Amino acid sequence: MKKITTVAVLLMLCACGRLQGQTDTQPLNPGDIVPDVPLQLVNFPQQQERLSYFTDELVILEFWSPHCLACAHMVALLDSLQQQFDTRIRILPVSSIQTTLSASDIKQFIKGYKQRIPGGFSLPSVVEDSILSKLFPFAGVPQFIWIRNGIFKLRTDDVTTQYIQDVLHDKTSDIKTAPTRTYYNIDTRLEDFTAGAMNAATAYHLFKGEIRELYPATGFVKDTINGNRIVAVNSSAGGLFALAFDAPVPLYSNRIINQTGEARLFDDLVFSDSTFNGPFYNYEFTGNAGFAALRKQMQYDLCHYFKIRASVEKQVVNSYVLTVTDTSLLKTSGNIEGNSLYEPITGDRVMYNQPVSVLVQRLNRLYKLPVLDETHLAANIDLRLPNDLLDVAAVNAMLSKQGLLLTKAPRPVEMFVLSAATGCTK
Template identity: 25%
Template sequence: MKYLKYLVILVAFATRIMKPSAQINDKLTVSLQPGDPMPDVNINLRNYPFASARVSDFRRKLLIFDFWDITCKSCIQSMPKMEALQKQFNDRIQIILVTKSTDAQVERLFTRSAIARDCSLPSIIGDTVLTRLFEFHSVPTHVWIDEQGIVNQFMGPYTTQKTIETYLSGRKLNLPIKKEYRDFNARSPLIKEGSGRQLKHLQFYSAIFKKIDDDGGRVSSITDSVNQIAGYKFVNLPVLMLYQYAYITSELSPDYRYLQIALEMDNSGRLIRPSDKNDGEALAKWDTNTLFCYESSVPFSKRSVLSDLMRRDLEGFFGFKANVEKRKMPCIILDVVDSAKMNRPLPTVDYPGNSAVPIKFKATNQPLLVMLNYLKDKLYYQNVPVICAIDKLTNVTVALKSNPKDFDALSAELNQYGLSLYKEERFIDVLVLRD
């Protein structure tokens, strides 16, 4: 009776130990990472004293699984190196080759590859267990299991004499963890793959969109030194405006509106918005066909390439070649006629008949640049650039009441402050677009 009691206990204990392994072998798919305990699974082996073994049989040594495939040339070529490492470190490590390829496929490989045929390392062929424990799809992949049965490394082919020596000496290895997905869609654009899960790796991009579902007209330049990125974002802008933004510079024209454009192409009218504001259908059609978005993002250290990148992108997509050339064009000139009047104190009493008119712009001992920006903004309707013939840092004192749309009245009022505003043709920088 005592013998039977011991037998029952032994069978029950063995059943408790073996059952989890059977569940792992048949059903389990997980994604083990360094620090996780390695399941004590059964493995079938070639080139080993026993036909099968358990992971726990290799405790007290570093266990290395080298996952490979019959189609992986580098995997096969590295087999002699792995054999040499096994011989060098002897019983301190155990390297086991692992492949999902079938017996028949491996046998066919042996007929044409002496390297694979002559390799004496223990091997698992037709694996259906280990590959389900680690999430990857490319080979070679190396997994290290430490002496306590804990996953130590999950990585690419970084098993070398140096890395093994570092580990065996007790020093910490700084090797990247392999990060791959079983469901990786190789046919999907990377920005869409896995519902955008790859976007965190994006370093440098530029993109052109047709009109998106937004009112648009959004313009932004990103210069983020904290997150180390820089870029442009233009939403639903006309093609010509995108070109203007791409070519503005502090030397040429810091405001896209004042960079003149000349179109030398057939059917240039398609780029110009219909002038009839009552034809809603024509305006809507033009917006749909001619409004675009542009976005770019680059590392902060490469922010100087943004304008050149945008120029190449626009030419590559729209096909219009752009050059900045000197052309004689109508301009509005701001000049000085009497410098003594430019910075006089404003009168305390206004001239008769004008006291009730509100002041539209006032500057007291401020740089001329402040007033110049006001004039550029208000004279934009003239569709010609405003050129300053005076030092922009010269201080002025003015109080302007004239309606900016009354050019003659504005010019006469500026004359009271020693300034002259007139129209004249001059050679200026013009952005020329050609087919």
């Protein structure tokens, strides 16, 4: 697994306010009047409009990118919410220039989406934005900005029917807003961000509880002040174990052997469609040793803290193996990219101009046996698949007509094994 050497950032909020009519683009605070900014639009009759054109009672801006899997999955939900609330709300996906995607890139994604799902992606989309992203700074997507009657109300990481109803009725106190966070400075110790600072001589820090002021981040860093460092900021227990034992993240449930009886603690390790909501932990260990030695120390610390032992073991297990039967049938039309392997649709599912790994990832999320790619395909392909991907026979029937085959066979697979610890050793 490739380890990062810088801190990964998920979400960002900035604050200070400006009134409507001012021409600068300083970040806004909740309660500020939102300036009437110009918008460049696609998937809409007019290519240019101002924000005030959308006179709906509630405008929800969604900072997004088609490269964001969660964003792509939310298109159907946002379409349905727009239809449900009709003229009371206006949902506007916003593609910022900081995502480096052009208007033509977004048009191509929308075109491909509509070909896969007729009637889908009904929302006008703001493209090549350079103003809204300064008024509402962000460093991760999706991120939602709620504007009611021209006033910036709140910022969230999600949008639901209940959230919309609450905002329309001025009941926002129960909505989980996106926290204000700062970057984690690798040249400082995590103790600087806790209520009670720890002794600077402490060899490692492991403390329960989310530090909402910091972005989630994990990895190994070279610290010029304190030596090499292994860090996990606002990480799940599963994320801590995966980092310490060099397990691939995300894992699939068919790669985990959990003998601890603590399934909930490791739910987030599984590459699933569900959202993990905690608990979160923070860990830091710094030393003048190599990263392998730091990982060993972290393994001991986790065993001692959670009373759980973990290991990565190669075991021969029954698997589904994907192979090529006829290369002449493997083709792609090119240009349009995308797939409908995740969307709630009727009819066949499709992949357009996608690597075969997209299919393998989806099947691993669904199947109890590991799905292994032995196709050795480097080029992208087009595929048509049955709606019910859990029907292996139906999947195989369609794959066989397209030069692929899924067979059950024993294979050596690296499994992530978790067991209760009776003692911990370094």
